[in-house]
């Protein structure tokens with residue numbers, strides 16, 4: 486004996502189990518996008534309301550988190566008056582090589598330790614916020630939300646190759662921004678003052 | 686009772702040069718490569734004085750990025766708010 490209310494109860498139970506359980510991840514994702522708790526709260530609430538209304542369109546067995554991230558990001562983009570234009574992207578391989586050059590430029594400074602300084606975190610957040618949205622979303626999804634390239638591609642609605650390009654470009658820009666910050670703050674030397682005796 | 690070690694030490698890994706490792710370093714860190722390629726790069730990194738520092742550099746960067754994540758100050762408050770909004774939308778309490 487299944488009447489309509491049983492069906493609805495079952496549907497709601499499923500929603501709570503699958504979707505609502507992702508609240509912590511969606512909150513972190515929204516917070517990364519908005520960088521503002523009250524905006525993030527609105528965004529999270531709207532995301533779950535939309536997800537609840539569209540629950541019949543969710544395909545059971547697929548990554549629910551990625552589905553929620555998609556709704557969340559679309560809502561975030563819609564809520565903003567101006568949408569940033571696409572950024573020109575280099576081939577991922579080229580980005581990887583240029584990142585190697587970021588490393589080469591600080592080869593003699595212990596920047597890998599600088600990355601992990603606790604007081605660098607606010608600078609990382611600012612640098613992330615300053616990235617063009619398409620790059621930022623790729624970095625947030627893969628680096629902060631641990632999504633595989635394929636899931637990130639689904640959220641962003643682009644091919645996997647584009648995710649790689651955006652991700653690698655975003656990471657490189659972040660490194661460059663943070664390197665500049667670290668030099669200005671005196672964490673690392675700003676010129677190539679090496680301890681290689683041969684330089685003298 | 687017999688246990689067979691079935692490792693295939695056939696050295697069928699392609700030999701990787703530094704350039705190839707650099708190109709795929711991020712894919713490697715993100716664990717997005719085939720198991721064979723992952724193993725080949727892991728092997729290269731273990732012995733390459735040129736690539737290993739680069740690897741450490743990128744890895745600590747990714748760790749820093751992950752740690753810099755902002756945390757919500759009142760997750761319970763938000764949970765209650767979302768639950769209330771969903772109930773107002775008709776979701777049954779379960």
Ligand SMILES: [Zn+2]
Nearest residue numbers: 703733735736
């Ligand atoms: Zn090497």
